[in-house]
Amino acid sequence: MSENNEKFSIVLFSGTVDKLMAASIIATGAVAMEKEVTIFLTFWGLIGFRKDDWKTNTRFSKDFEEYREPAMEMMQVKKVPSWMSTLKDAMELGNLKIKACGMTMDLFNIKLTDLEPVVSEVTGVVSFIKEAEGGQVIFI
Amino acid sequence: MQSVTITRESDARGSFCPGPLMELIRIIRAAQVGDVLAVISTDEGSKKDIPAWIAKAKQEFLVMEEIEGATRFVCRKIK
Numbered sequence: 306m307s308e309n310n311e312k313f314s315i316v317l318f319s320g321t322v323d324k325l326m327a328a329s330i331i332a333t334g335a336v337a338m339e340k341e342v343t344i345f346l347t348f349w350g351l352i353g354f355r356k357d358d359w360k361t362n363t364r365f366s367k368d369f370e371e372y373r374e375p376a377m378e379m380m381q382v383k384k385v386p387s388w389m390s391t392l393k394d395a396m397e398l399g400n401l402k403i404k405a406c407g408m409t410m411d412l413f414n415i416k417l418t419d420l421e422p423v424v425s426e427v428t429g430v431v432s433f434i435k436e437a438e439g440g441q442v443i444f445i
Numbered sequence: 446m447q448s449v450t451i452t453r454e455s456d457a458r459g460s461f462c463p464g465p466l467m468e469l470i471r472i473i474r475a476a477q478v479g480d481v482l483a484v485i486s487t488d489e490g491s492k493k494d495i496p497a498w499i500a501k502a503k504q505e506f507l508v509m510e511e512i513e514g515a516t517r518f519v520c521r522k523i524k
Contacts, residue, residue: 330462330463333463333467334463334494337463337466337467337470337498338497338498338501339501339502383459383461384459385461386461386464391463394467398467398470398471
C-alpha cells in the first residue's frame with residue numbers, strides 16, 4: 306500500500322473515549338496519507354481494547370469531566386461513528402497495525418484472545434521503539 | 446458549472462472528519478482510471494484535507510465548489 310515507507314506511530318496510553326476518539330481519527334488521517342501506522346497500546350489504552358469494552362466505555366478525561374455528558378450525548382445525536390468503527394475503517398483503507406504492550410498484559414493478566422480482534426500481536430517496548438525508528442511518534 | 450460529467454458522487458453531508466475523505470477514498474478505489482468522482486462534505490476540515498489527500502494520492506483535483514452550506518470536491522482518477 307505505502308510506497309514511501311513513512312512511519313507514523315501512536316503510543317496510546319489513555320483509555321477514555323475522548324482520547325480514543327482522537328487517536329482513531331489521527332490514525333485514520335495518517336493511513337489516508339499513506340503512512341505505515343502503528344498503534345502501541347499500553348496501560349489504559351490496552352484496557353480500552355479488552356473484548357467488547359468499547360461498547361460500554363463512557364470513561365472520559367478527568368480534567369474535562371464536565372464535558373463528559375454533553376460530549377457523549379452530542380456524539381449520539383450527531384451520529385459520530387464509534388472510535389472502534391473508525392479504526393476498523395482505517396484498517397481496511399491502508400496500513401494500520403495495533404499492537405499490545407506485553408508488560409501491561411502481564412500486569413493485568415490479559416491474553417491476546419481477551420482483546421478485540423483488531424489487535425494483531427503482543428510486543429515489547431524495545432521492538433516498538435525499533436519499529437518506530439525514523440518515523441513520527443505521538444503519545445496520547 | 447462543471448465542464449465534465451461526474452461518474453460517481455458520494456453525499457457525505459453530516460459525516461464527521463475523516464468521514465468525507467474516507468468516502469472519497471472508497472469511491473476512488475472502486476473507480477476506473479478516467480472516472481470523475483465527487484464528494485459533498487459539510488466538514489470544514491475537508492476544505493484543506495481533501496485537496497491535500499488528492500495531491501498526496503497523485504490524483505487530479507478538478508474543482509471545489511460551495512453548494513448550500515456544503516462543499517463539493519471533484520477529482521479525476523488518473524492512476
